[in-house]
Amino acid sequence: MHKIKHLxxxxxHTLWDFEKNSEETLTQLFSDYSIGNGTVDIDDFLKAYKKVNHELWDLYNVNKVTKEDIRLKRFPRTYVMVGLSALECPEGIGDEYLEICPHKPHLIEGAIDLLEYLKDKYQLHILSNGFEKTQEIKLRTTGLDKYFDVVVTSESCGHKKPSKEIFDFALEKAGANLENAIMIGDNPITDIKGAKEYGLKTIFFGNEKEVGDFNVQQLIEIKKYL
Ligand SMILES: [Mg+2]
Structure with missing residues (x-):
């Protein structure tokens, strides 16, 4: 792919280890708030939160709920799912989660190795459906910020992946075009389908299916293609 200049x-879930960082945060909150006072198993709580959060993000990605909805609803819904009352849910817990989680340090295995390999060969950018302030903290805390030129979030753009508008916005901001750019991500719909329909080449990182032009199960395998 000799024409490629922009990644x-x-x-x-692609570079920042969302699962691990989120789990650590939830475990901390579970203990700080003594959630369920010994009646709820931490693993059940983690599993419930993951399911609720995933459902809300899927709805957010198709504009069915807002960022506010995610922030306000994910903890009360998790409480209900583990058999507690939503009324028992502490008011500030959603905000506290957002305060703590972005400061967690864990990256997906091979992330730094890959970025070190790519940094002198390509211009690297972030294209995320996350919240602006949150993603900024994650990049700074983990030291990933030094690798990236343009950082676009759905919040700064006003549109989300997989919409055409956010790809327009990102390419223009980076000075890239369809021929010299590639999208790398873990979400088959927002990252891969969205980019493909827009006309970009794609690398899918994940193990459930092969939806990208190139597909890898480990970040480090991306070196083979770039
Ligand atoms: Mg992702």
Whole structure:
């Protein structure tokens, strides 16, 4: 792919280890608030939160709920799912989660190795559906910020992947075009389908299916193609 100059990376679950960082945060909150006072198993709580959060993000990605909805609803819904009352849910817990989680340090295995390899050969950018302030903190805390030129979030753009508008916005901001850019991400719909329909080449990172032009199960395998 000798023409490629610009790489657009998704952040959560692609470079930033969302699962691990989120789990650590939730475990901390579970203990700080003594959630369920011994009646709820931490693993059940983590599993419930993951399911609720995933459902809300899927709805957010198709404009069915807002950022506010995610922030306000994910904890009360998790409480209900583990058999507690939503009324027992502490008011500030959603905000506290957002305060703590972006400061967690864990990256997906091979992320730094890959970025070190790519940094002198390409211009690297972030294209994320996350919240602006949150993604900024994650990039700074993990030291990933030094690798990236343009950082576009759905919040700064006003549109989300997989919409055409956010790809327009990102390419223009980076000075890239369809021929010299590629999208790398873990989400088959927002990252891969969205970019493909827009006309970009794609690298899918994940193990459930092969939806990208190139597909890898480990970040480090991307070196083979770039
Ligand atoms: Mg992702």
């Amino acid at each position: 657009f990376f998704d952040l959560d």
